[in-house]
Amino acid sequence: MMEQAIIAIHGLSKTYGSLKAVDNLNLTIRQGEIFGLLGPNGAGKSTTILMLLGLTEPTAGTAHICGLDASRNPIPVKRKVGYMPDNVGFYNELSALENLKYIGRLNGIPENEVENTAREMLISVGLESAIHKKAGTFSRGMKQRLGLADVLIKRPEVIILDEPTLGIDPAGVRDFLELIRQLNQEQGITILLSSHHLHQVQQVCSRVGIFVGGRLLAEGSVETLAANLFQADPHVVQVTLRNAFKASSEELLQLPGVTKVSIADASVEISGQQDITPEIVRYFVHKGCDVTGVQKRTYGLDEIYQRYFENNLKDKEVHNEQSTGLFQRSFLSRFKKR
Numbered sequence: 001m002m003e004q005a006i007i008a009i010h011g012l013s014k015t016y017g018s019l020k021a022v023d024n025l026n027l028t029i030r031q032g033e034i035f036g037l038l039g040p041n042g043a044g045k046s047t048t049i050l051m052l053l054g055l056t057e058p059t060a061g062t063a064h065i066c067g068l069d070a071s072r073n074p075i076p077v078k079r080k081v082g083y084m085p086d087n088v089g090f091y092n093e094l095s096a097l098e099n100l101k102y103i104g105r106l107n108g109i110p111e112n113e114v115e116n117t118a119r120e121m122l123i124s125v126g127l128e129s130a131i132h133k134k135a136g137t138f139s140r141g142m143k144q145r146l147g148l149a150d151v152l153i154k155r156p157e158v159i160i161l162d163e164p165t166l167g168i169d170p171a172g173v174r175d176f177l178e179l180i181r182q183l184n185q186e187q188g189i190t191i192l193l194s195s196h197h198l199h200q201v202q203q204v205c206s207r208v209g210i211f212v213g214g215r216l217l218a219e220g221s222v223e224t225l226a227a228n229l230f231q232a233d234p235h236v237v238q239v240t241l242r243n244a245f246k247a248s249s250e251e252l253l254q255l256p257g258v259t260k261v262s263i264a265d266a267s268v269e270i271s272g273q274q275d276i277t278p279e280i281v282r283y284f285v286h287k288g289c290d291v292t293g294v295q296k297r298t299y300g301l302d303e304i305y306q307r308y309f310e311n312n313l314k315d316k317e318v319h320n321e322q323s324t325g326l327f328q329r330s331f332l333s334r335f336k337k338r
């Protein structure tokens with residue numbers, strides 16, 4: 001089923017002096033999608049989000065959300081779009097329920113409904129047992145849930161989450177993302193989230209956009225990005241042996257479709273155009289090697305990033321080798337932190 005565009009961004013740019021924070025962005029997000037905006041600090045994710053909410057004026061281009069031009073209709077946008085910044089603030093001395101009732105009133109929920117609605121939201125984000133606890137005593141994971149309840153209370157069509165999993169422990173992240181997925185599936189809410197966490201984003205997003213230096217380098221489902229990037233050698237098999245592999249890669253390169261072989265001690269990685277795992281295993285057995293492990297590698301976001309940087313490096317090497325290398329290293333190191 002082809003859903004309609006709920007976010008439509010055309011030629012969107014934002015410059016601060018000579019800095020292009022967002023550079024000619026074009027992006028469409030369909031109703032019911034979970035879209036992940038990925039990129040390192042300073043890539044322009046927050047600036048894009050602020051323009052989508054009508055909170056920052058674009059230098060050029062347009063951002064439409066729920067059929068509204070965001071920069072011209074910031075107030076109607078606020079009504080339809082729930083925004084959770086990376087640091088949500090609450091009244092620490094008030095309970096979760098009191099905080100939420102306050103937000104409910106601000107959003108125009110009638111007095112006779114506000115308590116029930118607030119309770120319902122707290123239950124839907126899994127804070128049932130903490131309804132009467134003070135927000136100041138909440139863990140970061142609980143605060144994020146309360147933040148989500150805060151956003152849900154106005155029954156938004158779209159939710160925008162800026163770095164929602166920052167500072168939450170792995171189990172908390174898993175639960176939070178599961179909650180997001182549930183909201184998306186059960187209530188059909190479109191979700192746009194920005195993150196540094198590749199693996200988590202991969203689990204929950206139907207599509208991702210890779211953002212670097214204000215520009216969108218690539219966009220699509222993780223599978224599509226992987227298929228496009230790894231066309232030449234889509235199958236990779238990693239064989240682990242009991243002892244170091246002493247032979248050269250020549251014979252392995254003779255096997256049908258094999259394009260690349262890399263040997264690192266007792267681990268051999270074979271890339272190729274077709275899946276020839278049985279032939280590979282047979283080869284090692286014939287060689288008298290003890291095979292202790294065989295693993296087919298699937299491409300995930302980590303590999304996709306890596307490949308984008310390799311390509312980026314090739315493109316830019318001509319112009320300025322050193323600075324691009326530094327860029328690549330710093331980008332990857334930021335992403336590796338999870």
Ligand SMILES: Nc1ncnc2c1ncn2[C@@H]1O[C@H](COP(=O)(O)OP(=O)(O)OP(=O)(O)O)[C@@H](O)[C@H]1O
Pocket residue numbers: 016019020021039040041042043044045046047048
């Ligand atoms: N109000 C501002 N004035 C000047 N420069 C700004 C302003 N807001 C953002 N920038 C710059 O624009 C660039 C993009 O910033 P932005 O906050 O959008 O990045 P981001 O991808 O959201 O990063 P983060 O993950 O750190 O939030 C950065 O270089 C930032 O320093």
